[in-house]
Amino acid sequence: MKIAIASDHAGYKLKEYLKKVLEKEGYEVVDLGTHSSESVDYPDYAAKLAKLVSKNLVERGILICGTGIGMSIAANKFPGVRAAVCWSEETAALSRRHNDANILCLGGRVLKLEEAAKILKIWLSTEFDGGRHSRRIQKIKKIEEELYKSRLLTSF
Numbered sequence: 842m843k844i845a846i847a848s849d850h851a852g853y854k855l856k857e858y859l860k861k862v863l864e865k866e867g868y869e870v871v872d873l874g875t876h877s878s879e880s881v882d883y884p885d886y887a888a889k890l891a892k893l894v895s896k897n898l899v900e901r902g903i904l905i906c907g908t909g910i911g912m913s914i915a916a917n918k919f920p921g922v923r924a925a926v927c928w929s930e931e932t933a934a935l936s937r938r939h940n941d942a943n944i945l946c947l948g949g950r951v952l953k954l955e956e957a958a959k960i961l962k963i964w965l966s967t968e969f970d971g972g973r974h975s976r977r978i979q980k981i982k983k984i985e986e987e988l989y990k991s992r993l994l995t996s997f
Contacts, residue, residue, distance in 0.1 A: 852905025887915035
């Protein structure tokens with residue numbers, strides 16, 4: 842599986858740690874930065890990664906900022922993206938089972954390295970339940986289509 846990963850400065854240390862975890866597990870990792878702990882703007886990195894997920898150029902993505910919240914807000918602006926902030930193994934599993942989340946957002950300032958690795962592994966190994974949840978995902982897709990048709994959103 843090809844997975845993109847990106848962070849801002851607050852998530853840099855966790856990004857580097859999780860990148861090694863992913864590579865050890867055999868995933869193909871696309872690192873979109875940042876490449877240091879120097880201050881940067883999280884929307885820039887969220888957009889880079891979300892574009893790849895939205896265009897199906899990678900199967901999943903991982904975004905890391907201080908809390909994961911800013912990254913999720915920015916990433917969810919892109920069609921087809923379902924970015925979920927997860928802070929526990931349970932939220933990670935449910936984001937996959939019920940929401941078919943394709944981007945995991947984590948907080949570098951609020952999670953310990955090992956805790957984040959457990960969340961990541963659960964998120965990667967949990968399948969989408971389908972069923973009634975598929976109907977709900979289809980409704981989200983329909984909202985996106987309507988927004989694009991009405992030109993409230995434009996192509997990127």
